[in-house]
Amino acid sequence: xxxxxxxxxxxxxxxxxxxxxxxxxxxxxxxxxxxxxxxxxxxxxxxxxxxxxxxxxxxxxxxxxxxxxxxxxxxxxxxxxxxxxxxxxxxxxxxxxxxxxxxxxxxxxxxxxxxxxxxxxxxxxxxxxxxxxxxxxxxxxxxxxxxxxxxxxxxxxxxxxxxxxxxxxxxxxxxxxxxxxxxxxxxxxxxxxxxxxxxxxxxxxxxxxxxxxxxxxxxxxxxxxxxxxxxxx
Amino acid sequence: xxxxxxxxxxxxxxxxxxxxxxxxxxxxxxxxxxxxxxxxxxxxxxxxxxxxxxxxxxxxxxxxxxxxxxxxxxxxxxxxxxxxxxxxxxxxxxxxxxxxxxxxxxxxxxxxxxxxxxxxxxxxxxxxxxxxxxxxxxxxxxxxxxxxxxxxxxxxxxxxxxxxxxxxxxxxxxxxxxxxxxxxxxxxxxxxxxxxxxxxxxxxxx
Numbered sequence: 538x539x540x541x542x543x544x545x546x547x548x549x550x551x552x553x554x555x556x557x558x559x560x561x562x563x564x565x566x567x568x569x570x571x572x573x574x575x576x577x578x579x580x581x582x583x584x585x586x587x588x589x590x591x592x593x594x595x596x597x598x599x600x601x602x603x604x605x606x607x608x609x610x611x612x613x614x615x616x617x618x619x620x621x622x623x624x625x626x627x628x629x630x631x632x633x634x635x636x637x638x639x640x641x642x643x644x645x646x647x648x649x650x651x652x653x654x655x656x657x658x659x660x661x662x663x664x665x666x667x668x669x670x671x672x673x674x675x676x677x678x679x680x681x682x683x684x685x686x687x688x689x690x691x692x693x694x695x696x697x698x699x700x701x702x703x704x705x706x707x708x709x710x711x712x713x714x715x716x717x718x719x720x721x722x723x724x725x726x727x728x729x730x731x732x733x734x735x736x737x738x739x740x741x742x743x744x745x746x747x748x749x750x751x752x753x754x755x756x757x758x759x760x761x762x763x764x765x766x767x768x769x770x
Numbered sequence: 771x772x773x774x775x776x777x778x779x780x781x782x783x784x785x786x787x788x789x790x791x792x793x794x795x796x797x798x799x800x801x802x803x804x805x806x807x808x809x810x811x812x813x814x815x816x817x818x819x820x821x822x823x824x825x826x827x828x829x830x831x832x833x834x835x836x837x838x839x840x841x842x843x844x845x846x847x848x849x850x851x852x853x854x855x856x857x858x859x860x861x862x863x864x865x866x867x868x869x870x871x872x873x874x875x876x877x878x879x880x881x882x883x884x885x886x887x888x889x890x891x892x893x894x895x896x897x898x899x900x901x902x903x904x905x906x907x908x909x910x911x912x913x914x915x916x917x918x919x920x921x922x923x924x925x926x927x928x929x930x931x932x933x934x935x936x937x938x939x940x941x942x943x944x945x946x947x948x949x950x951x952x953x954x955x956x957x958x959x960x961x962x963x964x965x966x967x968x969x970x971x972x973x974x975x976x
Contacts, residue, residue: 545836545839546813548840548843549810552809553803556802570852632854633852633869634865710866712866712868712869770845
């Protein structure tokens with residue numbers, strides 16, 4: 538008679554055979570989850586996105602003047618910093634969430650909030666320059682703020698770079714797929730925004746909020762949904 | 771409240787953490803037999819937790835239960851590289867197992883939260899004594915299954931005799947009363963049935 542427990546025993550022996558000798562070496566190379574490996578994958582994705590941006594987006598005409606202003610460095614620096622910090626958060630999701638320990642759970646939350654800080658600063662800077670007392674007039678006067686394909690660029694280029702991060706994450710064992718997907722999109726979207734700041738001349742706060750922040754949020758949501766299916770294991 | 775997974779301090783908790791971690795690390799280092807031992811022990815723990823957590827309507831099927839156990843073992847094996855040696859082992863093992871079980875439950879269209887299943891169910895360390903008891907019960911069950919399988923060659927009356935006297939371990943007088951036979955007929959019947967079974971086993975061996 539056939540016993541299901543024997544089948545499990547056979548499976549254990551079969552799997553154990555896979556851990557011996559050369560199989561182990563090739564396996565470990567394929568499943569390298571070190572941070573350096575992740576950084577390399579992130580950089581490859583970033584290089585592809587940069588190449589695309591360089592080929593397709595025109596450099597802003599006021600670039601020489603911008604390079605002499607501290608504000609430009611602050612804004613682009615913040616985009617890059619938020620991209621890197623959020624990328625680092627994404628890396629952590631490659632390992633199963635073992636956070637039964639309350640202390641470590643709290644410390645994770647703190648770091649995650651920290652990763653969002655540069656993004657929050659950019660949002661605050663943009664938001665603080667809007668004058669709410671004559672908002673209607675402002676919207677009418679600055680209708681050019683509503684123009685722009687930056688959102689589309691963030692969506693497309695961010696998705697391309699996110700694909701690199703997804704392929705890396707497939708090697709891991711994330712137990713929070715949706716969250717991992719969102720952090721991937723936030724990181725790549727922020728990096729695209731960093732690149733766009735060399736091409737987009739429109740610095741109107743409404744433009745930044747509508748064409749840079751909203752697509753970033755949209756991309757994060759979409760990525761979260763895709764990741765729920767794609768990052769399953 | 772103390773979480774036994776993160777801060778094991780009883781003898782069983784410490785012993786299980788150390789034993790599993792040792793077997794696992796040695797196994798992924800290339801020691802085949804240690805890795806097989808790890809998987810066998812992991813299977814026992816997973817089986818024990820599943821029996822306590824999955825609904826009775828599903829757990830009655832040994833095949834289904836074993837399918838889930840095998841699924842979890844495969845997940846532990848495929849994701850073995852995600853364990854970081856400086857961290858405690860059991861939380862990692864349970865995180866992978868729990869995640870895989872939720873996925874399997876979804877595939878079976880069972881919503882874990884609707885069957886009263888909580889995350890902490892996976893954070894329970896079964897004590898080793900209980901595990902061994904379960905193992906003994908499993909072995910007995912398997913032996914009984916094997917005997918029932920062999921009993922196909924017996925007559926209906928012989929089957930009943932073996933079932934009552936050997937499997938249910940009733941006194942012979944009680945067996946005789948139930949089957950409305952006299953005691954010597956019961957003894958002879960059991961003897962012949964056992965002889966038939968022994969012969970069939972020997973025949974199979976040769």
